[in-house]
Amino acid sequence: MIMANARLWRERIADASARWGGAQICAVTKTQSAETVNLAWEAGLTTIGENRVQELMEKRDALNPGFCVHLIGTLQTNKVKYIAPWIDMVQSLDRDALAQELSRRACAANRRLDALVQVNIAREPQKGGVDEDELEALVRGWAKLPGLRLRGLMAIMPLTDDPESLRPYFRRMREWFERLRDEGIEGTAFDTLSMGMSGDCIVAAQEGATMVRLGRALFGERQHR
Secondary structure, three states, rough: OOHHHHHHHHHHHHHHOHOOOOOOOEEEEEOHHHHHHHHHOOOOEEEEEEOOOOHHHHHHHHOOOOOEEEEOOOOOOHHHHHHOOOOOOEEEOOOOHHHHHHHHHHHHOOOOOEEEEEOOOOOOOOOOOOOHHHHHHHHHHHHOOOEEEEEEEEOOOOOOOOOOHHHHHHHHHHHHHHHHHHHHOEEEEEEEEOOOOOOOHHHHHHHHEEEEOOHHHHHHHOOOO
């Protein structure tokens, strides 16, 4: 199933994102076993995203070591110590305390940690992410932190049965991404705009996502743990 799904969605995303130069798939592995996740590698998917630190740590030793591993869920500062020495990217940087701790732990591990700034583009009170009004100032401030490299932006869109209704949000995210990228802020290397999931990834890709996060589309429904 994963082989066929990966092939299908790679083609769909490639078509939808062609005007922007293509978009990468991040396979969302929440509740999936390491054995199942490793099938994604065999299907040609090289980047995975996990929502929870505990679940990621439980799987880590059994995962194909070639995976580029991203933390995509809300990250508590007291969990940073477990992942900062080795994870490839944190996609959910959304507050100053987290930025400071990521910086501190990355420096302690003598490395530079890649991160995306999560934007609450629809201003939903129940979701994490920074407000648009604060985005540029926060990017400029966090870019100065040692051990941290800002690679771009991430957003989680409102739940809806009409992906087309999200197009203005995706478009605004692309505008922010290009604006901050083109400013060339020291300490940043803007090349990643992570937005769109299984239900809305085509619209996201059409509006300039460089990465879409697919779970259900690849693996089917989540497994009970």
